[in-house]
Amino acid sequence: MKANNTTSTGCPFCGTGCALSIECGENGFKVKGDKTNPSTQGDLCFKPIQMAKALDAHRLSAPLYRADKSKPFQEISWDEAIALLAHNISSLPKDALYFYLSGQLLTEESYLFTKLIKGYLGTNNVDANSRLCMATAVVAHKMAFGSDGPVGNYADIDDADAIIISGSNPAWAHPVIFRRILARKKAHPETKIIVIDPIYTETAEKSDLWMGLSGGSDTTLYNALLAELYRRGACDTAFIDRATEGFEQTLNAAIEIPFAESVASCGLPLNDVETLVELFASDKKILGLWCQGLNQAQDGVMRNLGFINLFLATGRLNVQKGLPLSLTGQPNAMGGREVGYLSNALPGYRDVRNSDDRATCEVYWNLPPDTISPTPGITVTDAIDAMSANQIRFLWVACTNPLLTLPDVKKTEKAFSNPELFLVVQDCVLSETALLANLVLPTLSWGEKEGSMTNSERFIKRVRPFKSGPAGAKSDSEIICGLAQKLGFLGFDYTGAEAIYNEYKALTKNRFCDQSSQEYDSLSYQWGGERLYANEHFATPTFKAQFHPIISSASHPDKNQFVLITGRTKKQWHTMTRTGHVAELMKEEEHPYLVMNSNEAEERGIYEGDSVVITNQLGSLELPVRFGKLAPNHLFAPFGYPETPINTLVPVTNDPFSFQSALKSAHVRVTRKPINCH
Structure with missing residues (x-):
């Protein structure tokens, strides 16, 4: 190893794509952010900082x-x-x-x-x-714009008047992007951060408004917003006529249910949704971010398109008024x-x-x-x-x-x-x-x-x-x-x-x-420059962006079931094959867990720290309970722990357009583990 040798490289974790500068010295590797990189500007999270410690752990050295x-494995030659x-x-x-x-x-x-x-x-x-x-986001981009490819870029965070985060917890999953959001908020406190998520995540904790909608009601919310914007004359009809197709059919599908009724079915207060209507009706710059909460769903493409429809309907596909930006997982x-x-x-x-x-x-x-x-x-x-x-x-x-x-x-x-x-x-x-x-x-x-x-x-x-x-x-x-x-x-x-x-x-x-x-x-x-479609020339056959009527296929649990939401933890990466060997990254994440609302748990005689069994037709898992804040009848459990693989309970239910699996949720029953008196 050469002393004081510096190498520019990239992070192997989330799709944020942080650029790194690795200092190789006598005492090992020191990981820093590469400040010369225009995309992530020298920032990075804790995972790559600690990762160099595990590079040699449990490595394979022969086929x-x-x-x-x-039978047991035998080593063979290449x-x-x-x-x-x-x-x-x-x-x-x-x-x-x-x-x-x-x-x-x-x-x-x-x-x-x-x-x-x-x-x-x-x-x-x-x-x-x-x-x-990301298959769902790929299909939605193709259906709306004619090609795969996220529309905007991270710089749109820096001058956004409002940042709407739907179905994502970037504080855990994309920490560097979230820090950039918080930096914008600190420099301009009037910037609004709105989180749409059944779970009161760390991202929601730092937001101005958490909208804890019922899982599966995303498309209902987007349709309600679109219809209400139209009723109030807040759609950008000039942009719609000039640059899009399919608005009338999309509106007809959205406007059938009265606004207040739609909002109530999402489990949301009317005033909170009014805040979103007023934002989209304004001339403020809105950045819309989303990830697996919209992608990993039975109606994932419809969720993606429903969110995108709001930006198309209000002419938000530019640097002035904002745009939707899909966050990549891998x-x-x-x-x-x-x-x-x-x-x-x-x-x-x-x-x-x-x-x-x-x-x-x-x-x-x-x-x-x-x-x-x-x-x-x-x-x-x-x-x-x-x-x-x-x-x-x-x-x-x-x-x-x-x-x-x-x-x-x-x-x-x-x-x-x-x-x-x-x-x-x-x-x-x-x-x-x-x-x-x-x-x-x-x-x-x-x-x-x-x-x-x-x-x-x-x-x-x-x-x-x-x-x-x-x-x-x-x-x-x-x-x-x-x-x-x-x-x-x-x-x-x-x-x-x-x-x-x-x-x-x-x-x-x-x-x-x-x-x-x-x-x-x-x-x-x-590639594509800072923002795609800056000239309103889209990759579709007619060169116009496409609205799509939003019809949900989401299933709903019966009254005796919970919606189990799955996701990543803050410090670990996916199935922990590498990060699980780093003590600093395992701290406070050593064990799997289940998050419940305290009142719903205690109604069932379950208290924080108790072990419970979650069950459905595929099997059962035992997990200790932590109390948190979620939409009613919802649970959260991380998916990365090999000893309790949460996907044991997730059925094979795919979106009909993208064939992406609905990994985010499953319907389960919860029972307190019986105390063994023997």
């Missing part, structure tokens, strides 16, 4: 293999591992193969997977954990979407269903015509069913832990444990998913490999290595290229990440996410 999943991969892939029909990727992968790695799977293997049976995170979900790693996509925001898009990629990759399938692959939750039915017999999981993140944990575990399924897990540690695998491929981790990432505001930054990894680990790119070469495919002999990026960026030329002019060495770029 592991077992033909029989009930040559043997690649040969096993190649044999299993080449011995099965295309439809029996499946690949599951991650927003944790660097852009170059996701591009190589896309090229290999959709191009050279000729199957679209690939999905990514963006399906659990650090490189945007980069993965750009390179086409979801089941219907191709690089440069192309689609496998489009013949010109397929032909462009086939020519560029030197493939014969009609190599790329025109049929989108099945999404990951359908793939789980296909694994259990022996239709999919090979699964390659890269850099994610789906056993704990997919809905219905028991169903997923059964599928992964199927002896007819050859399961490959490519990761830096032995995750819960890896423990069920036939073949485990040890990878380099954050801080050990080179590439790029795109954050929530479309800003691309370089990710550089500042340490070496275990001697037996390989980069994800090395593994992909090694397999491709073993299979006899040409075009996978890159000299490094720069060569991969340069190949990929040419496929973005003249595309919406164009980055073709960027030089890799100096890569620091926000």
Whole structure:
């Protein structure tokens, strides 16, 4: 290790995409924010600061293999591992193969997977954990504006008159963005922060108004607001006529229920919703932020579009009056979407269903015509069913832990444990998913490999290595290229990440996410500029933004059930495979828990600290109770704890447009754990 050596890189956690400066000295690594980065301006949260302490913890250093999943793993060589991969892939029909990727992968790695799977293997049976995170926002952006891509940027926080946060707790999930919101509030106390969420989160605690709506009533609220704005003559009719289509049909769907009746059905005070009406009716700049509360829902696309409709109806798609800005969950979900790693996509925001898009990629990759399938692959939750039915017999999981993140944990575990399924897990540690695998491929981790990432505001930054990894680990790119070469495919002999990026960026030329002019060495770029659609020229066939009638499909619990809301904790990342080994990050988060309203708990003889059993048709979990503040008949539990995987109780219920699972909520019953007197 070189003393006093500084490396510029990026954070491996949330989609905020903080740029980091790593000082490598005699006593280890010191993580700071990179103040030269225009996107995050040197700020960062506690996770990357502490993360360097766990870089070497529980690392894998050799491929592991077992033909029989009930037997112990044996270490094998990389040559043997690649040969096993190649044999299993080449011995099965295309439809029996499946690949599951991650927003944790660097852009170059996701591009190589896309090229290999959709191009050279000729199957679209690939999905990514963006399906659990951002697929709904992707579809909503496409339906409203014609293309994926968050509209605004973080700088819109700095002069917003009001910031409406719907279905998100950025104080925990996007801390740097939340600190920027608080900085705006401190400098301009008149700035209003409004939080729409069934849970009184830390974000809600710092807000001017918490609107604790009943879970599933989001679309009702948005429709009520739209209809009332129209009744009061507060819609921007000039913008609607000039730049949009579909307003009349959307209004007709929204205006059916009287305003007060709609508000009451959301469980909200009329005065609170009046505050929102008055804001949208004003000329103030409003920034709308949202994340998984709107995305991970049975009617997630409708929730997204309902929120976006309010901004379209009031002409808020510019720097003066504000705009909606979707917050991204994974650090490189945007980069993965750009390179086409979801089941219907191709690089440069192309689609496998489009013949010109397929032909462009086939020519560029030197493939014969009609190599790329025109049929989108099945999404990951359908793939789980296909694994259990022996239709999919090979699964390659890269850099994610789906056993704990997919809905219905028991169903997923059964599928992964199927002896007819050859399961490959490519990761830096032995995750819960890896423990069920036939073949485990040890990878380099954050801080050990080179590439790029795109954050929530479309800003691309370089990710550089500042340490070496275990001697037996390989980069994800090395593994992909090694397999491709073993299979006899040409075009996978890159000299490094720069060569991969340069190949990929040419496929973005003249595309919406164009980055073709960027030089890799100096890569620091926000594609699309500060705000998309600044000229009111949209990516739809008519070049107009699209309103969509909002019809909810959300289900509601019976009177004996609670709505269980799931989410992240403040200091941990997802399933804790890395952050769970850092003592400073585990402090106050060592144990799972369930948050209840104190009055609802005590009515059932439950007191703070008691253990309760939460149950539904999928199973049961035991958790200790903490008191908090939530909408009536709602609960909250974090999803990241492997010993009590909360997705055990979350059924496979997908949005009909995005096929994203409704991971945010489940209907459960709560009983106090009986005291054992023996």
